[in-house]
Amino acid sequence: MDDYLVGVLSNIGVISFIALSAYLLLLIGAISFGQQAFFAIGAYAAGIATALWGWPLWLALGWGAAMGGVAAVLVGLPTLRLHGLYFAIATLAFAEMVRLLFEQFRYQVTIDGEPVGPNGTDGFRGIRYIFENDVGPLQFLALIYGLLAVVLAGLMLLERSRLGAAFRMIGEDPTLAALNGIAVARAQLLAAALAGALAGLGGGLYAHLTTYLEPRIFDVMLGVHGLAYGLIGGLGTALGPLIGVLIDIGMLESIRVFAGYRMIIFGGLVAVLLIVRPRGLLDERLVHRIGRACSGLFGRPRPDKNGAERKPA
Amino acid sequence: MLEISDLVTAYGKIEALKGVSLRAESGRITCLLGPNGAGKTTLMMSIAGILQPQRGAIRLDGVELTGLTPARIVTAGVALVPENRLVFPRMSVRENLLAGAYQRKDKAEVAIDAERMYARFPRLRERREQLAGTLSGGEQQMLAVARALMSRPRVLLMDEPSLGLAPLVVAEIFRIVAELNRDGTTIFLVEQNAHMALQVAHHFFLMEQGRVTFSGTPGQLAEDEVIQRAYLGARRAG
């Protein structure tokens, strides 16, 4: 595969982490415009760990994910109890604050006669772990998709677990969830931490993929894109956001011939798609129908034929 | 005269109205009795145009209303006093009345009608500049009725006006319903309070699970049988 295709696939893999991070919060009904902040924190943390402290890659990625999770809990504490819209705007404000703080953040160590490390708006160059340790583009691609597979498996398991059910209940109606004995606040914080760690991990991978970070990369565009993927692809399962990413970057790359007009076509397409399927392609109803169809195939007893449709509120 | 023929309204696949036919004669009080979930509010919302029926027709004095937007239905002369009142909470009583006459162009007449409403509902005059949200249940009900009357409707639909009100206030509401009818307003009343409704109604219908199961005048059925059939579900054979 030529380098360009590997590059695109790597981008798709890395962005999927932030899409899954926003998806996880959408599960509990929280709309976050700020996952790019934890993506940035993870990227800088992992970049510093390998480029400045010489840590091995897996430890650096773990460190990035942990920092993302911790930051998510810290910002989640005062905001998760807020009403949906206020939480969305609070996360936007927090993410912009993180970006502006990174514009002031300077921490450099001289290695080999050269200052290496974040230098405010000039960015953070030289995260050269994959070159120093001879990690080829294909190997790094395998690492990205390996981690993504693990995360997806984890999310699929979560879907079937009690915790997954608790998340969806909170997403539907937090008061009702509390009435059913779910510790709503704790579950929300856990979801925020998981989402923050996911974004942090994605950030760490991104830092090593591009070897170069700059605060402007992590502005509101990235966060809103992450949110949009889940809503385009559908919130039925963890695959939904990935479909959103494929449509977005897959589409952007494939209609490269309209170089200048991509966003015009893509923007219009998303708007029309959301009219037809306001809850995304793979939404809960479709997933439920597929589930019933599959259970029919495998001979499991099927629930009664015309399941009652929910009466709109 | 308001005429409903074979009306079917569904939420997705669930048919809330399974072919309802009934009439509300002009100048009379017609009442619709039935338990919760019989489809009474669905019928009211279908008449008012908030819900679009799948089949059947709604006509007012021969004019077809089915499929019109709520605004056009108000122009045709229908006014609905909705279930649990839906006053405009953060607007004053006066502004709620003005909103009721939103479609009317005759500003002077509207002012006279407003005075007339204050005369009929003295409590509203006292609370004229107060935010509607701060009124008591009974006062909000009177405001909702007054607001509906401000559009000078040919027929006034009332969806469970006694809901959640103290007995004293319920008696007051029904006195007003009778008084409005005496002044010439055709009223189509949906109620669960069968006892009070039967005292004012000239004609009534019973409804169960989206179907009309009885039509007649209060005298025809003894009150207890009405209640027994409407709420306790008479044996089909009976």
Added chain:
Amino acid sequence: MTAIRLACALAAAIGLPAAAYAQTRAKADVTCRPSGTTLQYDCSIMLTNARTSEPLGGVTLTVGADMPSMPMMHNVRPVAATPGAQAGTYQARLTLEMHGDWALQLNLSGPLRDRVVTTLRFDPDKVAPAAKAPPRHKH
């Protein structure tokens, strides 16, 4: 900020010795100028060894460009650079989508594998190193 610096220093102490720079590190000086047709630029690149600063000839080099905001979205398909007359000099013609700041990614995939990133501001009439302050709206 000092708290963060302390935490970083501590982390460095417990970290393993900084990875030895087995690989040679490349350094790049990039100058671009408008090629006449709008949004198209001719760039000449000088690759040198970061430590010994002698020119790096015979490297297969591709040049890609990312818009700093949403890099994975507004990017330009990488172009292969053609070696210039002297050793270590390369030429590449870039077609961008927009004026403004672009981060040029120089990918070395020849005998030596490395990536160097420089940010330049591309205007219709001139190309300059990105100014210190990003072109944020003045307000």
Added chain:
Amino acid sequence: MVDFVQNTLDGVMTGSSYGLLALGFTLIFGVMRRLNLSYGPSIMIGAYLGTLVYVQLSAGPLVVIAVTLLGAVLAGLYVERLCFAPMAAGAGVASMVSSFAIWMQLEQAAVLALPRHTYPFPPLATGAPLNLGPFLLRVDHLIMLTGALALSACVHLLIYRSHFGLGLRAIINNPVAAHLVGINVRAAIVRAFALASAVGGVAGYLVLAVDQQVTPMFGMWATIKGLIAMMIGGLGSIPGAILGGLLLGVIEAHSQWYFGPHIRDLFAYLALFACLALRPGGLLGEALHEPFERGA
């Protein structure tokens, strides 16, 4: 002490444009409980048409204002038709994401039409600044402030004294009841959108005339400043929008004076974050209760 008052004055001046942007946001949010992320970009489209007319046809300020206003209204209605009208009652989030997709579309369309990074915009006034005692008042800033206050007064009168305003407030209070009293809710929402876009167009014109240049970043800048000012002032509250805008302007002016431009934006976001965490309803609005519908 003089600096303090001078900064506050400057802050009030720039804050007035934030107030107008917030006013436009509040009108849309008030009527439909929906967030329109394309609000800034639709104003930018109007501004780009304005600068096009100014550059190509060297039109006078009045023509540029008219074109900017008309462009903003047309772009605003385009957004309403595509992102908000077809959405079912429950699809709040879907229409917000759809408005984001259209934001991308409008921004790229503007960049394609006028690829250069900055374009000139006719200045409001070019006279020397007036001095009022020890303080300096730029003439164009003064015009912006008076223009903003005058416009918000007009909008206030329109909302609280006119027939159209009565209908709009009824919809804000209870959309179903608004239907029942015979208000054509659909048409009223479209008119509210047009009004909000027009207000945004004026705000955009004033800001860009003071700045004398327009960049594609203006769309995002306007959306975010309008959003912050609305949130500080209080959702759906018209006086709150103006107050929120002025307050934001003052906070920014002082933080810029003491800490520099980068920290200025940081303080603006800090103010917003603190306001949300401590008083979600904002200064004058009341906190939202009904859930922000997640989808049909």
